[in-house]
Amino acid sequence: MSLSFVDFIDVLGTYSFAVSGAFAAIEKKLDLFGILILAFITSIGGGTIRDLLIGNTPVTWLQHPSIAWVIAAGAASTLLFGRRLKQIQSLLTAFDAIGLGLFTIIGIQKGILYHLSPGVCIALGTITGCFGGVIRDVVLNKVPLIFQKEIYASASILGGITYFLLVKISVPEIIAAAISILLIFATRMLSIRYKWHLPVWHQPK
Amino acid sequence: MSLSFVDFIDVLGTYSFAVSGAFAAIEKKLDLFGILILAFITSIGGGTIRDLLIGNTPVTWLQHPSIAWVIAAGAASTLLFGRRLKQIQSLLTAFDAIGLGLFTIIGIQKGILYHLSPGVCIALGTITGCFGGVIRDVVLNKVPLIFQKEIYASASILGGITYFLLVKISVPEIIAAAISILLIFATRMLSIRYKWHLPVWHQPK
Amino acid sequence: MSLSFVDFIDVLGTYSFAVSGAFAAIEKKLDLFGILILAFITSIGGGTIRDLLIGNTPVTWLQHPSIAWVIAAGAASTLLFGRRLKQIQSLLTAFDAIGLGLFTIIGIQKGILYHLSPGVCIALGTITGCFGGVIRDVVLNKVPLIFQKEIYASASILGGITYFLLVKISVPEIIAAAISILLIFATRMLSIRYKWHLPVWHQPK
Numbered sequence: 001m002s003l004s005f006v007d008f009i010d011v012l013g014t015y016s017f018a019v020s021g022a023f024a025a026i027e028k029k030l031d032l033f034g035i036l037i038l039a040f041i042t043s044i045g046g047g048t049i050r051d052l053l054i055g056n057t058p059v060t061w062l063q064h065p066s067i068a069w070v071i072a073a074g075a076a077s078t079l080l081f082g083r084r085l086k087q088i089q090s091l092l093t094a095f096d097a098i099g100l101g102l103f104t105i106i107g108i109q110k111g112i113l114y115h116l117s118p119g120v121c122i123a124l125g126t127i128t129g130c131f132g133g134v135i136r137d138v139v140l141n142k143v144p145l146i147f148q149k150e151i152y153a154s155a156s157i158l159g160g161i162t163y164f165l166l167v168k169i170s171v172p173e174i175i176a177a178a179i180s181i182l183l184i185f186a187t188r189m190l191s192i193r194y195k196w197h198l199p200v201w202h203q204p205k
Numbered sequence: 206m207s208l209s210f211v212d213f214i215d216v217l218g219t220y221s222f223a224v225s226g227a228f229a230a231i232e233k234k235l236d237l238f239g240i241l242i243l244a245f246i247t248s249i250g251g252g253t254i255r256d257l258l259i260g261n262t263p264v265t266w267l268q269h270p271s272i273a274w275v276i277a278a279g280a281a282s283t284l285l286f287g288r289r290l291k292q293i294q295s296l297l298t299a300f301d302a303i304g305l306g307l308f309t310i311i312g313i314q315k316g317i318l319y320h321l322s323p324g325v326c327i328a329l330g331t332i333t334g335c336f337g338g339v340i341r342d343v344v345l346n347k348v349p350l351i352f353q354k355e356i357y358a359s360a361s362i363l364g365g366i367t368y369f370l371l372v373k374i375s376v377p378e379i380i381a382a383a384i385s386i387l388l389i390f391a392t393r394m395l396s397i398r399y400k401w402h403l404p405v406w407h408q409p410k
Numbered sequence: 411m412s413l414s415f416v417d418f419i420d421v422l423g424t425y426s427f428a429v430s431g432a433f434a435a436i437e438k439k440l441d442l443f444g445i446l447i448l449a450f451i452t453s454i455g456g457g458t459i460r461d462l463l464i465g466n467t468p469v470t471w472l473q474h475p476s477i478a479w480v481i482a483a484g485a486a487s488t489l490l491f492g493r494r495l496k497q498i499q500s501l502l503t504a505f506d507a508i509g510l511g512l513f514t515i516i517g518i519q520k521g522i523l524y525h526l527s528p529g530v531c532i533a534l535g536t537i538t539g540c541f542g543g544v545i546r547d548v549v550l551n552k553v554p555l556i557f558q559k560e561i562y563a564s565a566s567i568l569g570g571i572t573y574f575l576l577v578k579i580s581v582p583e584i585i586a587a588a589i590s591i592l593l594i595f596a597t598r599m600l601s602i603r604y605k606w607h608l609p610v611w612h613q614p615k
Contacts, residue, residue: 025557028553030557031557031607031608031609032608032609033556033557033563033564033608034556034557037557037563038557048463052257052262052462052463053253053257053262053263053264053267054262054263054267055260055262055263055465057462057463057464057465058463058464058465058524058526059463062463062464062526062530062533062534065527065529065530065533068529114263116263116267117270119270119273120267120270123267123270123273124267134344138343138344138346138548139544139548139553139554139557140553141346141548141551141552141553142346143233143344143345143346144344146238146239147230147235147236147238147239147242147243147344153238153242154238197236198236198237198238199236199237257462257467258458258462258467258468258469258472259467259468259472260465260467260468319468321468321472322475324475324478325472325475328475328478329472339549343548343549343551346551347551348438348549348550348551349549351443351444352435352440352441352443352444352447352448352549358443358447359443402441403441403442403443404441404442
C-alpha cells in the first residue's frame with residue numbers, strides 16, 4: 001500500500017483519538033498536563049502495545065516524534081472548542097469511529113510487514129484500534145468501555161476479516177483498506193444509532 | 206526438559222487461566238466479546254509481560270496463534286457449564302492453582318533459556334504465574350487479589366526456590382519440575398482450606 | 411557522564427521510590443508480599459516502561475538483579491520506621507522529589523545513548539521519573555496522582571529542558587545534570603509548600 005495513504009490515515013486517526021482522550025480527561029477534571037497526557041496515551045497506546053508485542057522498537061512514536069504535534073493539536077482544539085464539540089456529540093463519536101477504522105487497518109499492515117498470519121494480523125489490528133481506549137479507561141479508573149455493552153472491538157474484527165477476504169479475491173490493497181475502514185465506521189455508527197449490542201451472558205437458572 | 210512436557214503443561218495452564226478469566230468477566234456482566242478478551246488476557250498476560258521483559262519478541266502467543274483455540278475452548282466451556290462450575294467452586298480454585306504451578310515452571314524455563322540468574326528466573330516464573338491475574342483485576346477495576354491477603358505469589362516463589370534446590374542436588378529437571386508444580390498446587394490449596402495468610406502490617410502504636 | 415555518578419543516583423532514586431511504594435501499600439493494608447511488590451513496581455516501573463519503549467531488553471533490573479536488595483532495604487526500612495517516617499511526612503515527600511529528579515536525568519541519559527532527539531529524551535526522562543508512580547496508583551485502583559492537581563511531571567519536563575539548554579551552552583554534563591536534578595527537586599518541593607498547581611480546565615459557559 002502506498003506509504004502516503006497510510007501516513008494520511010495515521011495522522012487522521014491520531015488526531016481523532018487525541019480528541020477523545022482529551023475529552024475523557026476534562027470530564028474527570030484533570031489539570032492541563034493530565035489532559036495532554038491522556039490525549040497522548042489514547043492516541044499512541046494501541047500502536048505502542050502492538051509495537052511492543054511484535055518487537056518493533058524503538059516504538060513508532062519515538063521514531064516519529066512529530067506525531068506529538070498532531071496530538072497537541074487534538075488536545076488544544078478540544079480545549080478551545082470543547083463546549084461546542086460536546087453539543088455535537090455525534091461528531092465526536094464519528095471521530096472515534098473513524099480512528100477505530102483507520103488504526104485497525106494500520107495494525108494489520110504492520111502485521112503483514114512482519115509476515116504474521118492473517119489471524120494474528122487481525123488481532124494486531126484490533127489491539128491497535130482498541131487498546132488506546134482501554135489504557136485511557138484503566139488510567140481513569142473505569143472498566144474499559146469496549147468490554148461492556150457496545151459493538152466496538154467486534155466492528156474492528158469484522159473489518160479485519162473483510163480486508164483479508166477482499167485481498168484474497170484480488171481486490172487491490174488500497175481499495176480493500178478503504179472498504180474495510182468504511183465498514184468499521186458504518187458498523188460502529190449504526191450500532192450506536194440503533195443500540196445494537198452483543199448479548200450479556202445471563203447465568204442459566 | 207523435553208519440549209512435549211512443557212507444551213503439555215502450557216496448554217493445561219492456558220486452559221485453566223482462560224476459565225478463571227471468563228468467570229471474572231461473567232461476574233462483572235461483560236458481553237460475549239468482553240468474556241473472550243478477559244479469558245485471553247488472563248491466559249497470556251503473565252507470559253506476555255515475561256516475554257517483553259526479556260525481549261522475546263514477537264511474543265509467544267503471536268508465534269503460536271493456535272493457543273487462541275485453547276483459550277476459546279476455556280471461555281466456551283465456562284459459558285456452557287458456568288452454573289455447574291460455580292457449584293463446584295473448589296474445582297475452579299484447583300484449576301487456578303494448577304495454572305499457577307504450571308506457568309511458574311514455564312517462566313523459570315524461559316529464564317534459564319536466556320541464561321539469567323536463578324533469582325531472576327524465579328521472578329520471571331512468578332510474573333508468568335501471577336500477572337495474568339493482576340492484569341485481569343486491574344482491567345476489571347479491582348485491587349489485584351494477589352496483593353491482598355492470600356498465599357498466592359508466595360506459593361509460586363516457594364516452588365521456584367524448591368526447583369533450583371532440587372536441580373542443584375542433581376534431581377533430574379523433569380522430576381524437579383513435577384515436584385515444584387505439585388508443591389505450588391498443594392501450598393495454594395492448603396492455604397485456602399486452612400485460611401493461611403501472610404501478616405497484614407499494622408502500624409506500631 | 412561518569413558511570414559511577416549515574417550508578418549512585420540510580421541507587422538513591424530506587425531507594426526513595428521503594429519507600430514511597432511501600433507506604434502506599436501499607437495505607438491500602440496489603441500483606442507483606444504486597445508491600446514488597448508495590449515497592450518493587452514503584453521503583454522499577456518507570457525505567458521498565460522506558461526500556462521496553464526503546465527496546466533495551468532484557469530490561470535493566472533483569473540485568474542488575476542486585477537492585478532487588480536496594481528495593482528490599484527500602485521496603486524494610488519503611489516497615490521498621492514506618493510510624494516515625496509518617497511523622498516526618500515532609501522527609502518522605504523530599505525522598506520522592508529526589509527520586510523524581512534523579513530518574514528524570516537517568517532516563518534522559520538512556521535516550522542520548524540511543525541517539526534519540528532531545529524532545530524524545532525529555533519524554534523518556536519524564537516517563538522514567540513518573541510512571542513508576544502511575545503504575546503504583548493504577549494497581550492500587552486510584553486515578554494517578556500526577557494527572558491531578560500537582561506540579562509533578564511538569565517539574566520533570568522543566569528539568570529536562572534545562573539540562574539540554576545547559577549542555578548546549580557548553581556546561582559540563584555532570585554539572586548540567588546536578589543543576590537539573592536540583593531544579594526538579596526545588597520546583598517540586600516549592601510547589602507543595604506554596605500549593606502551586608496547573609489550572610484545571612473549566613468548561614466555558
